[in-house]
Amino acid sequence: PAPTTHKWNVEYIMWAPDCKQRVMVGINGMFPGPNITAKAGDEIVVEVTNHLHTEGVVIHWHGIRQIGTPWADGTASISQCPINPGETFTYRFKADKPGTFFYHGHFGMQRAAGLYGSLIVKPAEKEPFVDKHPYEDEDGEPMSMLLSDWWHESVYAQAAGLDGKGKHWQWVGEPQTLLINGRGQFVCSLGRSDGACDRNKDYKRPCDGEGKDDRKQTTEEKARCEEIRRSECGPFCEDSQCSPVVFRVHPGKTYRLRIASTTSLSALNVQVQGHTMTLVEADGNFVEPLEEQEGIDIYSGESYSVLLNRKPDEETAQSHAYWITVRTIGRKHRTPPALGILRYTDDDGAWPAGPPPETPFNLPDEEEEKQVKKEVSHSKDFAKKIKAWKPPEGYSAPPELEAANPDRVITLLNTQNRLEDGDIKWAINHVSLSLPATPYLGAYFYGIAGSVFDDSAEPPATYDSSRYDIEKPSDAQAPGAQPPPLSISDRVFRIAGGAVVDVVLQNANMLQEGVSEPHPWHLHGHEFWVLGYGEGRYDAATAQLNMEDPPLRNTVVLFPGGWAKIRFVADNPGVWAFHCHIEPHLHMGMGVIFAEGTEKLRGLNSKAKEAFTCGKAVKAALDLTPAA
Ligand code: C2O
Numbered sequence: 089p090a091p092t093t094h095k096w097n098v099e100y101i102m103w104a105p106d107c108k109q110r111v112m113v114g115i116n117g118m119f120p121g122p123n124i125t126a127k128a129g130d131e132i133v134v135e136v137t138n139h140l141h142t143e144g145v146v147i148h149w150h151g152i153r154q155i156g157t158p159w160a161d162g163t164a165s166i167s168q169c170p171i172n173p174g175e176t177f178t179y180r181f182k183a184d185k186p187g188t189f190f191y192h193g194h195f196g197m198q199r200a201a202g203l204y205g206s207l208i209v210k211p212a213e214k215e216p217f218v219d220k221h222p223y224e225d226e227d228g229e230p231m232s233m234l235l236s237d238w239w240h241e242s243v244y245a246q247a248a249g250l251d252g253k254g255k256h257w258q259w260v261g262e263p264q265t266l267l268i269n270g271r272g273q274f275v276c277s278l279g280r281s282d283g284a285c286d287r288n289k290d291y292k293r294p295c296d297g298e299g300k301d302d303r304k305q306t307t308e309e310k311a312r313c314e315e316i317r318r319s320e321c322g323p324f325c326e327d328s329q330c331s332p333v334v335f336r337v338h339p340g341k342t343y344r345l346r347i348a349s350t351t352s353l354s355a356l357n358v359q360v361q362g363h364t365m366t367l368v369e370a371d372g373n374f375v376e377p378l379e380e381q382e383g384i385d386i387y388s389g390e391s392y393s394v395l396l397n398r399k400p401d402e403e404t405a406q407s408h409a410y411w412i413t414v415r416t417i418g419r420k421h422r423t424p425p426a427l428g429i430l431r432y433t434d435d436d437g438a439w440p441a442g443p444p445p446e447t448p449f450n451l452p453d454e455e456e457e458k459q460v461k462k463e464v465s466h467s468k469d470f471a472k473k474i475k476a477w478k479p480p481e482g483y484s485a486p487p488e489l490e491a492a493n494p495d496r497v498i499t500l501l502n503t504q505n506r507l508e509d510g511d512i513k514w515a516i517n518h519v520s521l522s523l524p525a526t527p528y529l530g531a532y533f534y535g536i537a538g539s540v541f542d543d544s545a546e547p548p549a550t551y552d553s554s555r556y557d558i559e560k561p562s563d564a565q566a567p568g569a570q571p572p573p574l575s576i577s578d579r580v581f582r583i584a585g586g587a588v589v590d591v592v593l594q595n596a597n598m599l600q601e602g603v604s605e606p607h608p609w610h611l612h613g614h615e616f617w618v619l620g621y622g623e624g625r626y627d628a629a630t631a632q633l634n635m636e637d638p639p640l641r642n643t644v645v646l647f648p649g650g651w652a653k654i655r656f657v658a659d660n661p662g663v664w665a666f667h668c669h670i671e672p673h674l675h676m677g678m679g680v681i682f683a684e685g686t687e688k689l690r691g692l693n694s695k696a697k698e699a700f701t702c703g704k705a706v707k708a709a710l711d712l713t714p715a716a
């Protein structure tokens with residue numbers, strides 16, 4: 089059957105995702121953008137028209153491998169040119185496998201501006217896993233939560249702050265709000281259900297309170313805020329843009345809840361009151377079920393599915409509704425939780441009996457530090473427990489670990505560095521990524537001389553471990569053992585088609601003494617096996633790896649002070665980003681580019697041409713510069 093064509097207008101919209109109105113980037117007048125629900129094997133066609141008057145746009149399909157369609161990956165400067173205001177670009181690609189995915193802007197910091205939505209690919213036929221672990225059919229819209237974090241400051245202000253030099257450099261800070269399917273509660277975050285907000289007691293973040301944007305508010309804005317507070321904070325008036333998401337379920341049935349995180353910064357923990365969870369999917373692959381989980385930890389770029397199990401003593405209880413709580417973990421607790429409701433009755437008025445469970449908030453420093461440590465180690469344990477699911481004999485299995493010795497090992501040291509002019513960057517092996525004006529894929533397509541096409545120099549594929557102390561900030565390394573100076577570059581790793589590639593991600597201390605941060609690394613164009621995680625410096629001789637049943641994923645968390653190792657097979661010619669999924673970190677250069685099987689990219693496919701209408705690519709197309 090002919091695929092349905094989705095027609096999307098990307099535009100600025102006024103929206104109040106957390107009850108406070110702001111300008112956002114929306115699609116077809118909505119935030120988040122429309123859900124896409126497809127079946128494995130479907131072709132997905134999305135005609136994107138850019139109605140943003142002052143900026144380009146692209147849309148990336150996170151988790152879709154784009155097999156044979158690298159030009160549809162939706163990454164500005166990498167797979168295509170940004171779509172100009174007023175222009176339309178058509179993405180056409182195959183939903184190659186079932187899974188819980190999402191889509192988002194991949195130009196500047198547009199993801200953080202609200203340009204995202206859910207993309208769920210249902211299995212084409214009943215899967216063996218479901219035979220073994222049955223759940224309710226997901227007819228119609230699957231039950232799914234796309235999680236995000238939200239700032240009242242615009243992404244333009246955020247980007248300008250991150251690009252600032254010296255004392256003008258500004259970090260984005262903790263988000264004001266967390267959102268479930270685009271809805272969160274900035275005020276009344278304790279979620280009173282009686283329609284009244286006790287302003288002095290219940291407002292965790294009053295308009296005249298701690299948020300720095302609030303201090304800057306004019307009298308007019310304050311009045312407007314007060315009005316929103318009065319009109320929208322009640323039982324989160326169900327039809328407002330910030331009322332909690334409600335999921336309706338029936339007793340005695342098992343539901344699959346799909347959860348994906350497109351946060352700009354935050355790592356999250358998700359819990360459903362009165363229920364435990366069985367983890368069954370990670371990033372589009374079934375995993376060995378992890379039963380009896382009180383909740384799951386999810387980092388930006390990851391997705392999970394859980395089966396919800398009502399606790400036995402709840403079956404007989406009088407509760408018809410339960411709080412779903414999404415809270416930040418692993419960073420200072422300055423953001424109230426996002427709330428949702430799981431409702432076992434048709435009665436719209438049914439609210440959870442009590443207030444939502446307490447979550448850590450604004451703790452005193454020492455306690456905060458302990459809590460953060462505890463949460464990070466919990467996340468680590470959770471990540472390490474995830475193993476691939478092996479189907480019973482006779483069923484088709486996901487690709488087994490390619491167990492040959494790798495053709496290539498790339499080690500990537502993650503550091504934070506201060507440039508001489510006071511700008512702060514993230515760097516990989518002392519190189520900070522800056523994207524070129526000519527999309528890499530276009531350069532290979534046209535074989536453009538003087539571009540990445542004929543520049544064979546690669547960024548460094550490892551770092552000198554004898555000269556770099558990962559337990560010290562980059563500007564406090566021992567004298568005489570100084571690492572090479574930081575450079576800013578758009579060079580790529582050239583990966584031979586078909587190569588088995590191992591990547592070791594090595595964490596280090598950031599600029600602040602004694603602090604290392606987690607970085608969720610996401611790979612485009614592929615899934616990879618997560619071979620292992622460890623503490624301190626990676627040592628091939630002693631590293632414990634899982635060569636038995638490593639999970640196949642597209643995002644791996646590099647935990648503070650440690651390493652992570654992955655393996656993938658370079659069987660998908662294209663130019664693929666591999667980067668930290670924290671939006672400000674990517675903005676500050678935290679990523680690398682894999683140009684894979686590039687000899688296959690020349691003249692690729694005439695559909696691809698449309699993606700390259702900028703930089704030297706358009707000049708080559710117009711014959712303004714002789715192509716090599
Ligand atoms: Cu979801 Cu390159 O990212």
Ligand code: CU
Binds near residue numbers: 608669674678
């Ligand atoms: Cu990061």
